[in-house]
Amino acid sequence: MTEGREPPARRRDAAATRAALLAAATELFNERGFDRATVRDIAERAGVNQALLFRYFGTKDELFALVIANRSRELINSAPPERLVGRTLDLLLDPDSPKRSANPLVALLRSSSHDEAAAAIRAELGDEYTGALAALTGAEDADVRAVLVLAWLLGIGLLRSVLPTEPLASADPQAVRDHVLRAVRTLLERVDIRPGE
Amino acid sequence: MTEGREPPARRRDAAATRAALLAAATELFNERGFDRATVRDIAERAGVNQALLFRYFGTKDELFALVIANRSRELINSAPPERLVGRTLDLLLDPDSPKRSANPLVALLRSSSHDEAAAAIRAELGDEYTGALAALTGAEDADVRAVLVLAWLLGIGLLRSVLPTEPLASADPQAVRDHVLRAVRTLLERVDIRPGE
DNA sequence: CGGCAATGTAAGCGAGTGCTTACAACTTGT
DNA sequence: ACAAGTTGTAAGCACTCGCTTACATTGCCG
Numbered sequence: 001m002t003e004g005r006e007p008p009a010r011r012r013d014a015a016a017t018r019a020a021l022l023a024a025a026t027e028l029f030n031e032r033g034f035d036r037a038t039v040r041d042i043a044e045r046a047g048v049n050q051a052l053l054f055r056y057f058g059t060k061d062e063l064f065a066l067v068i069a070n071r072s073r074e075l076i077n078s079a080p081p082e083r084l085v086g087r088t089l090d091l092l093l094d095p096d097s098p099k100r101s102a103n104p105l106v107a108l109l110r111s112s113s114h115d116e117a118a119a120a121i122r123a124e125l126g127d128e129y130t131g132a133l134a135a136l137t138g139a140e141d142a143d144v145r146a147v148l149v150l151a152w153l154l155g156i157g158l159l160r161s162v163l164p165t166e167p168l169a170s171a172d173p174q175a176v177r178d179h180v181l182r183a184v185r186t187l188l189e190r191v192d193i194r195p196g197e
Numbered sequence: 198m199t200e201g202r203e204p205p206a207r208r209r210d211a212a213a214t215r216a217a218l219l220a221a222a223t224e225l226f227n228e229r230g231f232d233r234a235t236v237r238d239i240a241e242r243a244g245v246n247q248a249l250l251f252r253y254f255g256t257k258d259e260l261f262a263l264v265i266a267n268r269s270r271e272l273i274n275s276a277p278p279e280r281l282v283g284r285t286l287d288l289l290l291d292p293d294s295p296k297r298s299a300n301p302l303v304a305l306l307r308s309s310s311h312d313e314a315a316a317a318i319r320a321e322l323g324d325e326y327t328g329a330l331a332a333l334t335g336a337e338d339a340d341v342r343a344v345l346v347l348a349w350l351l352g353i354g355l356l357r358s359v360l361p362t363e364p365l366a367s368a369d370p371q372a373v374r375d376h377v378l379r380a381v382r383t384l385l386e387r388v389d390i391r392p393g394e
Numbered sequence: 395c396g397g398c399a400a401t402g403t404a405a406g407c408g409a410g411t412g413c414t415t416a417c418a419a420c421t422t423g424t
Numbered sequence: 425a426c427a428a429g430t431t432g433t434a435a436g437c438a439c440t441c442g443c444t445t446a447c448a449t450t451g452c453c454g
Binding site: 209210211214245246248249252 | 400401402403404
């Protein structure tokens with residue numbers, strides 16, 4: 001895992017530090033949201049000088065946009081639409097990923113409104129996600145229904161990250177998943193309820 | 198509206214400025230969350246010197262706690278449990294209250310984790326709200342179901358305040374309310390679906 | 395009135411923020 | 425091997441934040 005192939009493990013490696021910064025930023029934005037994740041913290045977690053963050057990403061805003069775009073697309077493409085809700089729930093409820101991996105959209109929400117660029121990304125990704133979900137119903141107001149489902153997932157992720165003591169943390173993920181999926185089927189009749197993976 | 202009765206409208210009035218600060222803080226915490234609502238902005242909107250904020254409330258944290266406690270209790274007591282979800286939805290979806298009145302719990306969530314005092318309040322109010330909701334089902338895991346419903350309401354409020362262009366803004370509030378309530382009945386069989394007020 | 399607490403004001407302190415700059419250390423192509 | 429470009433480092437600048445302090449003004453009560 002330390003070194004792979006081609007370049008014989010250089011001691012100075014731009015690509016590696018860039019990746020380390022990206023990983024650290026992903027974690028911290030998820031854990032704390034945009035405002036409370038400082039560039040110094042990100043650089044420190046990456047084990048890297050903070051000036052490099054600006055060399056490689058230009059701005060904290062740009063870094064944030066990159067992180068969100070990456071992880072959101074990744075999530076949206078990780079399952080077919082019928083299983084997207086279930087898949088997202090699995091990630092949100094996975095106790096092994098209290099911070100690290102799961103919830104890019106939650107990080108987005110948690111970072112209130114800060115600049116226009118990020119706002120555009122927000123809208124775009126929201127559209128992408130709800131677009132996928134809206135295909136799961138024949139109802140006229142498919143988009144409204146899809147947005148409502150998205151809102152639920154976001155709320156669950158947020159609550160879990162803000163109130164770690166809530167019953168959600170200790171509840172059986174399968175049972176929670178089941179509750180949500182059955183309720184969601186009221187809105188999107190074609191969602192797949194079976195356990196995924 | 199300017200002056201009521203007893204004290205003949207004093208030019209210097211501690212109670213009045215305290216109230217102005219509280220109102221301004223309520224608005225700004227709702228609009229921007231804890232971090233981005235600065236004490237300078239709050240004081241300015243209240244038309245008051247910012248030092249007074251600290252004289253009357255001690256700390257930004259304490260002011261926040263007060264605002265949240267006030268408005269949450271107000272909300273929870275504004276309807277019997279069977280109608281609490283519907284009532285909250287009405288407030289969240291009311292287009293006339295994009296910022297001002299409706300969503301104390303949303304403001305809470307939007308303010309990520311900042312200090313232990315607020316965290317305690319968060320937990321306490323969450324318990325209060327979910328306690329009311331949990332009474333609406335006979336299921337064993339009533340608390341989990343209640344938390345899921347709370348999460349949905351929070352998600353809806355957050356999405357609405359962060360993506361004002363979403364279909365939620367232009368959708369018919371009654372229809373949205375109906376969708377959510379019917380889905381929620383999957384979890385809490387005793388919720389009242391009829392339009393309130 | 396005169397004294398005093400209550401109320402309001404102006405200025406700034408210390409800490410933390412995003413970001414920049416000037417420079418050292420390394421790697422590489424020739 | 426050596427210059428040139430790349431990568432890493434240390435320091436600090438300009439700004440904003442929550443909060444404090446020292447001082448002016450007002451209203452109240454004997």
